[in-house]
Amino acid sequence: MKVREAIHSATPALQSSDPVEEALGLLxxxxxxxxxxxxxxxxxVGVIAETRLMDAEGPDASIESLLIGRPVSVPPDAHIFDAARAMVEHDLSTVPVADSEGQYLGLLRRHDIFDQFAQMLSTRQQGAxxxxxxxARDYALSKLIHVIEQNEAKVLAVASELPENSTDDIRVTLKLNVKDTARVRHVLEHHDYHVVAAFGEEDGELEELVDEFVRYLEV
Structure with a gap:
């Protein structure tokens, strides 16, 4: 998924000549x-934060006078993961998209990125x-999927978290096409995969979790 496919056009950019009062209103x-x-x-030319605007000398001050540093942006052909990384590294609620010449093309919101992740992880599909x-020494994705798919289940999506220390285990999250995972869990444990949690086996449980997180992002 490229950044250009997730650009949000309904949220406008500010003009450098806009006053602080107008900027706060748009935020x-x-x-x-x-x-x-x-x-x-x-x-x-920049990204302005609400906290920076609140520190302005007055409501009529121009935004341009408050800008510092080089603007953070991601190119339109970058992967959505790159946008997420930029957003996390700079603690942004939106990240601008600009081409190699610095021309502004639009922005991505946290909600937009999460929505793309949700689609990539098949969260709306039925399953647990x-x-x-x-x-980490025993981890092989092909082996893991083979074990699961030999037990009447299909893997719809996979996400893994690499260990911070060499002694830590790899954490793997799997989205399956079945709700009843009892047999799959038993077989995985038999193959030395430690199942730490299961979600979505009750009707509506997983969808409720996703909807709750989306509401949190919009606060």
Missing amino acids: MEHHVRHLPVVGDDGRL ILALEVD
């Missing part, structure tokens, strides 16, 4: 804490989620 209207700022030529831990 409140669109429920974000950061907005990109563009110049008269349409180039990205298993969380596993496995020794």
Whole structure:
């Protein structure tokens, strides 16, 4: 999934000449804490934060006078993971998209990125989620999928977290196409995969978890 496919066009950028009062109004209207700022030529000149605006000398001060540093952005052909990394590294609620010339193309919100992740992980598909831990020395994705699919289940999506220390286990999250995972869990444990949690085996449980998290992102 490329960034250009997830650009959100309904949330506008600010003009560098806009006053602080107008900028704060747009932040409140669109429920974000950061907005990109563009110049008269349409180039990205910065990203302004709500906290920075609140420190301005007055409501009529121009945004341009508050900008510091180089603007954070991601290119349109980057993967959605790159946008997520930039957002986390810089603690942003929105991240601008700009081309190699600095021309502003749009932005991504946290909600947009989460929605893409949710689609990639098949969260809306019927089925359960298993969380596993496995020794890094024994981890092989092909073997794991083979074990599962030999027991009348299909793997719809996989996500893994690498260990921070060499002695830690790899954490693996699996989305399956079945709700009853009792047999799969038993077989996985037999193959030394430690199943630490199972979600979505009750009707509506997984969808409720996703919806709750989406509501949290929109606060």
